[in-house]
Amino acid sequence: MALWRDKPLVDVSSDYLRRMVEPFAEHRLQVIERRFELELQTGLQESALPDFQALALAHPLRERMWSLLVLGLFRCGRQAEALEAYSTVRQRLDVELGVEPGRALRQAHQVVLAGDDDGWRVECQLPVDIGDFINRDEELNRLLSLSCADKSVPVVTVSGPPGMGKSALVIRAAHRLVDEFPDGQWFLRLNGASAKPRSGAELLAELLRTAGVPASELPHGIEERVALLRSRLSGRKVLVVLDDAGSVDQVAPLLPGRPGSSVLVSSRSELADLSVLYGGQRLALRPLPSRHSRDLVARIAGQSRFTADEHAFSELTDLCAGLPLALRIAAANLVSRPTLRVSRYTEELRTGDRLAKLKTPGDTGLAVRAAFDASFATLSKEEQRAFGLLGVIPGMDFSAHGIVVTSGTRPSAMS
Numbered sequence: 001m002a003l004w005r006d007k008p009l010v011d012v013s014s015d016y017l018r019r020m021v022e023p024f025a026e027h028r029l030q031v032i033e034r035r036f037e038l039e040l041q042t043g044l045q046e047s048a049l050p051d052f053q054a055l056a057l058a059h060p061l062r063e064r065m066w067s068l069l070v071l072g073l074f075r076c077g078r079q080a081e082a083l084e085a086y087s088t089v090r091q092r093l094d095v096e097l098g099v100e101p102g103r104a105l106r107q108a109h110q111v112v113l114a115g116d117d118d119g120w121r122v123e124c125q126l127p128v129d130i131g132d133f134i135n136r137d138e139e140l141n142r143l144l145s146l147s148c149a150d151k152s153v154p155v156v157t158v159s160g161p162p163g164m165g166k167s168a169l170v171i172r173a174a175h176r177l178v179d180e181f182p183d184g185q186w187f188l189r190l191n192g193a194s195a196k197p198r199s200g201a202e203l204l205a206e207l208l209r210t211a212g213v214p215a216s217e218l219p220h221g222i223e224e225r226v227a228l229l230r231s232r233l234s235g236r237k238v239l240v241v242l243d244d245a246g247s248v249d250q251v252a253p254l255l256p257g258r259p260g261s262s263v264l265v266s267s268r269s270e271l272a273d274l275s276v277l278y279g280g281q282r283l284a285l286r287p288l289p290s291r292h293s294r295d296l297v298a299r300i301a302g303q304s305r306f307t308a309d310e311h312a313f314s315e316l317t318d319l320c321a322g323l324p325l326a327l328r329i330a331a332a333n334l335v336s337r338p339t340l341r342v343s344r345y346t347e348e349l350r351t352g353d354r355l356a357k358l359k360t361p362g363d364t365g366l367a368v369r370a371a372f373d374a375s376f377a378t379l380s381k382e383e384q385r386a387f388g389l390l391g392v393i394p395g396m397d398f399s400a401h402g403i404v405v406t407s408g409t410r411p412s413a414m415s
């Protein structure tokens with residue numbers, strides 16, 4: 001295209017030859033129009049607009065070109081000029097040919113009038129940010145700065161065991177980031193820790209629906225869905241929250257391609273390959289410090305319960321090991337048994353099956369055991385066995401060597 005110079009054969013006197021090359025000139029214009037159309041779809045119209053505008057002025061009756069120009073001006077935020085361009089071409093069609101604008105032009109005009117061009121709606125799908133969120137200031141600040149980092153597409157993963165507060169933290173961060181991502185804040189559950197993680201095809205379909213793609217235009221192939229999602233996101237600022245991701249393979253197809261958007265992921269695993277392959281950043285969530293654990297339970301169960309027996313209260317929060325889910329359940333149990341002494345409840349938890357007891361009455365899946373069961377079910381038989389045996393090692397920690405010795409696993413199977 002760059003090699004094309006002016007009108008072909010302009011200095012050749014043969015009409016016959018000039019007629020021969022006319023189709024080439026037309027073909028070139030079609031290619032330019034198509035290219036601009038693709039630039040519009042991918043959000044790259046800004047730099048191409050001046051040349052395209054000059055070309056349209058040189059072809060005042062070429063409707064397709066003018067309809068693209070109207071959309072291009074509109075997409076560059078030049079709404080008034082878009083409307084002016086429409087009225088210019090409309091007048092000229094009327095005066096010179098006595099016809100009304102065709103369908104493409106009328107549609108472009110409608111788009112400008114409606115202030116909406118491709119079905120895009122700003123969606124805020126974030127679940128509620130819990131009101132009694134405790135601590136985590138440091139982690140929150142880190143998430144905020146990483147997500148706004150001036151890099152291509154920030155991808156930040158928060159990892160940790162079930163009930164550690166990954167989703168709650170990621171959701172809180174996302175609420176704080178709403179103003180930075182004015183084109184939408186999406187939230188998608190990947191069910192990665194369950195026995196049935198959601199498939200790429202299904203997740204892509206959901207995201208494309210959110211991106212305003214009508215069901216009838218949803219491509220069948222995965223690759224096409226990935227490409228369409230990237231082009232819909234291009235030129236836009238969207239925060240994509242992927243909750244409970246199971247693997248890098250589950251996340252990778254959902255990542256935006258162009259800068260502007262940002263991705264927050266929560267996952268039970270560290271998804272190390274996200275860093276390796278996509279420069280993602282990681283934050284491993286640690287248990288809540290004791291002081292904050294006590295604050296959390298006291299806030300829910302009541303300060304008076306806490307002051308009545310501080311010692312038992314501390315022991316109770318220690319038994320919950322800084323796990324927000326366990327702490328909330330313990331607090332809820334205290335609330336539902338107002339006459340129960342804290343020391344009594346602590347005793348119950350200390351002796352007996354703690355996991356089984358950390359559930360609320362009528363609980364159907366919120367219990368700590370349920371959260372761990374889902375992860376346990378996805379382990380291989382060998383891993384399940386090693387996990388069970390490790391439970392008998394006293395102390396908080398164990399080394400890789402400890403696993404080999406306890407479970408009789410081959411060192412090579414350790415990874």
Ligand SMILES: Nc1ncnc2c1ncn2[C@@H]1O[C@H](COP(=O)(O)OP(=O)(O)O)[C@@H](O)[C@H]1O
Nearest residue numbers: 130132133134162163164165166167168324325
């Ligand atoms: N910092 C916190 N303060 C108060 N409650 C919290 C905090 N973090 C998590 N929670 C609560 O603990 C429970 C488990 O948190 P969640 O984010 O679902 O864990 P995860 O996603 O790691 O499994 C939820 O009820 C959540 O509201």
Ligand SMILES: [Mg+2]
Nearest residue numbers: 166167244266
């Ligand atoms: Mg979660």
